[in-house]
Structure formats: C-alpha cells, structure tokens
Amino acid sequence: MSNIYEIPYWNKYTLSIEEAAGYFRIGECKLRKIITENPTADFILWNGNRMQIKRKRFEEFIDRQSVI
Incomplete structure (x- = not known):
C-alpha cells in the first residue's frame, strides 16, 4: 500500500511541463516554446527556476488560439 496520495491532473491547480504535456497532448x-514566447502570461507560475502552468488559465489561453 502506497502512502502517496496522487491528485488527478484535472483537479490540480498547477501542472509541471511534463504533466501539462500529457494533459493537453502538446509536446x-x-x-516551453509557448512559455518563451509569452513570458509574462498569466498562466505561468515560477517556483524558483521551475515553471508551473496554471491549468485553468492555460485552458483559457488555448481556447483563444486557432493554431498552436
């Protein structure tokens, strides 16, 4: 039995790059290119030097795009 409680991606507030890639099916x-092109976007949260993606805000960003 594992002591680790895993939260499903769709319930997380922020996602790592790896988690976001799997959740959004984007490489x-x-x-990383989207983040580099939008360094002040409201869907990015920096934890030290680690990028975190705010899931709901990134979903809204993706909804506004016609091409990624």
Whole structure:
C-alpha cells in the first residue's frame, strides 16, 4: 500500500511541463516554446527556476488560439 496520495491532473491547480504535456497532448518542447514566447502570461507560475502552468488559465489561453 502506497502512502502517496496522487491528485488527478484535472483537479490540480498547477501542472509541471511534463504533466501539462500529457494533459493537453502538446509536446514538452512546444509548451516551453509557448512559455518563451509569452513570458509574462498569466498562466505561468515560477517556483524558483521551475515553471508551473496554471491549468485553468492555460485552458483559457488555448481556447483563444486557432493554431498552436
């Protein structure tokens, strides 16, 4: 029995690049490129030097795009 409680992606507030790639079905390199092109976007949260993606805000960003 594991002591680790795993929260499903769809319930998390922020996602790592790896988690976001799996959840949104977008490659990690493409996600890093989107973040590089939008450094002040409201869907990015920096934890030290680690990028976290605010799931709901990134969903809203994706909804506004016609091409990724």
